[in-house]
Amino acid sequence: MTGDILYRLRGPAAGPGPGAHRSRDTGGLGVFRDQVPFWRHPDARRIDLRATLRDPFEGTVVRRFEQRRALEVWALVDLSASMRFRGAGAAWDLVTELCIALARSATRIGDAFGLVGCGAGPDLMLPASRRRGTADVVAERLAATRPQGMSADGLLAAASSLAGRRKLVAVVSDFRLPDALTGALFDRLQGHDVVPVAIEDGALDEGLPAFGQIELEDLEGGGRRRVLMRPSLRTRWLAREAERRDSLRRLALRHGRPPYRLADRFDGDDFSRHLLGTAA
Amino acid sequence: MTAGLMALVSRFGVTAPAWLWLLPLALMPLVASSQKRIPVPSLAMVPADGLSRLVDAVLTLAGMAAIGFLILALAGPHLVGESLMRTGEGAQISLLIDRSGSMNETFAGRQPSGPEESKAAASRRILEGFVGRRAHDLVAVSAFSTSPMAVLPMTDRHDAVRAAIRAIDRPGLEATNVARGLGLALAQFGPGAPQASRVLLLVSDGAAIIDRRVQPTLREEFAKIRPTLYWLFLRTAGSPGLGDRPAGEDTPQAAPERHLDLFFKSLGVPYRAFEAESAQAVEEAIREIDRQERKPISYTERRPQRDLTGFAYGLAALAMALLLAAKLAETDLAVRASASRPAASRETRRAA
Incomplete structure (x- = not known):
C-alpha cells in the first residue's frame, strides 16, 4: 500500500516499551549484540557454550541480545494563518495528509503518535497514543482545525512540552518564521530527532508568472502589496527564496536532519526515502 | 503664475x-x-x-x-x-440716423427703381462695413424722425449693431426733428471712459430748425461730453448745399441745412461735415472718419x-x-483547480 511511511530514528530509540526500533537496551530476544561475563548478565538461559569453553580465563560468558523499543512520533504543526495558502497545492491539505500518514505508519508498528498544533499559542493537542484509531482521530481533528494564528510563537512552548525520552519530531511548517524563532525552536528540540518538513508551493516558486501585475495579500495580516511581475523581479524573487531555503537548510543541518521540502503533493515513499536517507 | x-x-x-x-x-x-487579491503566506518573501x-x-x-x-x-x-477691462484702439461711436421719409429716395430724389438704391440703403450698406472694421469700437444706434428712437445702447456686440443698421432702410416716417435726436445720441455716451474718443455720427439728408429754446441745452450737453461731431449730409441732387446762401432771406426757415451747419460750428467741439451726393462720396466720408478716430479705448471683454x-x-x-x-x-499565481484535492484526502482517510 502506498502512503505508508518508513522511518528510522537517528541514534538508538528509548521508547516506553518493546517495539520496532533499535535501542541500547538489551533483552532476551533480537539481534545479537555482544558477549559479557556471567556476573554482568546473570541469565543462565543465554550462556554461550562455545565462548565459555574458548575463554582462557575459564569464565562463563553470556550472550546479550538487542532489545527493540517503541518510540513516540510527534508532529509539531504550525497553525499560523500562512498555512492556509493554496497555490499549486493546498498547504493545509498537505499537512493533513502527512500527519495522517505518519499516525497510521507509527501506530501500525506499535509506536505512539502525538500531535501539537500551535499558532500564537497551543491550539491543538493530541497526546501520544498507540491506539490503532489514532489516524482517524488525527484526521478528524485536523479537518476541524483552521489555521489562523497571527504568528507561530506557540511552537516554542510546545517544543518545551516535548521533554523526556528521545522522540521523532516532525516540525511541519512553511518556515516563513523569524530566523530567531526557528533557531530557538530547534534548540529546544535538541534532545529529539527533529525532521523539519517545509511546506512549500510550486506556485510561489517555478510557477511564478514572468509578466503581469498581481495584488498580493499577506495571510497573516501583513497588509497588501501590488507587484508588477517581470523577469528581473522574478529572478530576484527566486534568488531570495533560494537563499531563505538555504539558510533554513544550514540551520536544520546544525541540529540534525536537513529539511524535507513538501510541495504541491504528498508522496509517502519520497518522504520515507528522506527519513531513511537522513537517519544515519 | x-x-x-x-x-x-x-x-x-x-x-x-x-x-x-x-x-x-x-x-x-x-x-x-x-483586483483579485491573492493571498500569500508572507509578504516578506516578495522582494x-x-x-x-x-x-x-x-x-x-x-x-x-x-x-x-x-x-x-x-x-x-x-x-x-467674467468681464475683463481691456484697452484697445477704437472709439465710442453714437450713430444718429435720419429716418425721415426722404431717406427712402435715391440721391436723385426719386423713388428707387431697378439697380438704384435709396439713400437709406446706401448708408446702411456703408455703415455696416464701417462697424465691422474695428473690433473694439463701442457703438450706439439711435434714429430720429418726428421723435427720437433709441435703437441700441452703447455696446461692443457688433452683430447687434449691424442688425440695427440693417433695419434703417425700412421705410421712414414723416418729418425731421434733429434737436431731440441729437439729445438722445448724446445721452447714449453715458458716463465713464472719459479718455476715450467719442464720435457722434449724424446721418441725414436734410435738416430742420433747432428751436432756439433747445439750443442752450444742446450746447451744454455738447460742452459736457465733447464728442467729435461728423455730419454725413446725404445731399439730394439739386438741393441746396451747406454753404449755399439762399436767394432770399437768410433765415433758418429758408436754409435749414446751412443754419444747422452754422450751429454745429458754433458748438466748440471738433466738427466736420461731409456733403455726399452719391454712394461713393458717402463711402469716402466714412473712410475719412475711420482714419481719424483712432485712440486708445478701454473696453470690456466678456468671457462666457x-x-x-x-x-x-x-x-x-x-x-x-x-x-x-x-x-x-x-x-494570477498558478493555482490548481481545487476539485482534485478533497478526493485525494478522502482516499488517504480511507487508507488510514
Whole structure:
C-alpha cells in the first residue's frame, strides 16, 4: 500500500516499551549484540557454550541480545494563518495528509503518535497514543482545525512540552518564521530527532508568472502589496527564496536532519526515502 | 503664475454642488481594489521593488481620479464667465440716423427703381462695413424722425449693431426733428471712459430748425461730453448745399441745412461735415472718419462661462483607461483547480 511511511530514528530509540526500533537496551530476544561475563548478565538461559569453553580465563560468558523499543512520533504543526495558502497545492491539505500518514505508519508498528498544533499559542493537542484509531482521530481533528494564528510563537512552548525520552519530531511548517524563532525552536528540540518538513508551493516558486501585475495579500495580516511581475523581479524573487531555503537548510543541518521540502503533493515513499536517507 | 492660478480657482464653480457630498467616495481606492487579491503566506518573501510601488501609487491615484472626476463631472463644473477691462484702439461711436421719409429716395430724389438704391440703403450698406472694421469700437444706434428712437445702447456686440443698421432702410416716417435726436445720441455716451474718443455720427439728408429754446441745452450737453461731431449730409441732387446762401432771406426757415451747419460750428467741439451726393462720396466720408478716430479705448471683454464637464469626463475616462489596462495586465499565481484535492484526502482517510 502506498502512503505508508518508513522511518528510522537517528541514534538508538528509548521508547516506553518493546517495539520496532533499535535501542541500547538489551533483552532476551533480537539481534545479537555482544558477549559479557556471567556476573554482568546473570541469565543462565543465554550462556554461550562455545565462548565459555574458548575463554582462557575459564569464565562463563553470556550472550546479550538487542532489545527493540517503541518510540513516540510527534508532529509539531504550525497553525499560523500562512498555512492556509493554496497555490499549486493546498498547504493545509498537505499537512493533513502527512500527519495522517505518519499516525497510521507509527501506530501500525506499535509506536505512539502525538500531535501539537500551535499558532500564537497551543491550539491543538493530541497526546501520544498507540491506539490503532489514532489516524482517524488525527484526521478528524485536523479537518476541524483552521489555521489562523497571527504568528507561530506557540511552537516554542510546545517544543518545551516535548521533554523526556528521545522522540521523532516532525516540525511541519512553511518556515516563513523569524530566523530567531526557528533557531530557538530547534534548540529546544535538541534532545529529539527533529525532521523539519517545509511546506512549500510550486506556485510561489517555478510557477511564478514572468509578466503581469498581481495584488498580493499577506495571510497573516501583513497588509497588501501590488507587484508588477517581470523577469528581473522574478529572478530576484527566486534568488531570495533560494537563499531563505538555504539558510533554513544550514540551520536544520546544525541540529540534525536537513529539511524535507513538501510541495504541491504528498508522496509517502519520497518522504520515507528522506527519513531513511537522513537517519544515519 | 500663482496669481493666474488663483484667478482660475476663484472662477471655478459647479452647477449641482450636492453631488460633491459623494466626493469622499474617491478615497475608496485607498482601502479597496478592483483586483483579485491573492493571498500569500508572507509578504516578506516578495522582494522590495520600486517600480511596483510606483505602479501601485499611480493606480491608486488613477482610481481616486476616476471616481473623483466622475463625481465632479456629475456636479457640472464650469469656469464662471467674467468681464475683463481691456484697452484697445477704437472709439465710442453714437450713430444718429435720419429716418425721415426722404431717406427712402435715391440721391436723385426719386423713388428707387431697378439697380438704384435709396439713400437709406446706401448708408446702411456703408455703415455696416464701417462697424465691422474695428473690433473694439463701442457703438450706439439711435434714429430720429418726428421723435427720437433709441435703437441700441452703447455696446461692443457688433452683430447687434449691424442688425440695427440693417433695419434703417425700412421705410421712414414723416418729418425731421434733429434737436431731440441729437439729445438722445448724446445721452447714449453715458458716463465713464472719459479718455476715450467719442464720435457722434449724424446721418441725414436734410435738416430742420433747432428751436432756439433747445439750443442752450444742446450746447451744454455738447460742452459736457465733447464728442467729435461728423455730419454725413446725404445731399439730394439739386438741393441746396451747406454753404449755399439762399436767394432770399437768410433765415433758418429758408436754409435749414446751412443754419444747422452754422450751429454745429458754433458748438466748440471738433466738427466736420461731409456733403455726399452719391454712394461713393458717402463711402469716402466714412473712410475719412475711420482714419481719424483712432485712440486708445478701454473696453470690456466678456468671457462666457466655460463648461468643464467634458474635460472632467475626459480625465475620468483617462484614469479608467489606465485602470482597465492594469486590470487587463492582471495575472494570477498558478493555482490548481481545487476539485482534485478533497478526493485525494478522502482516499488517504480511507487508507488510514
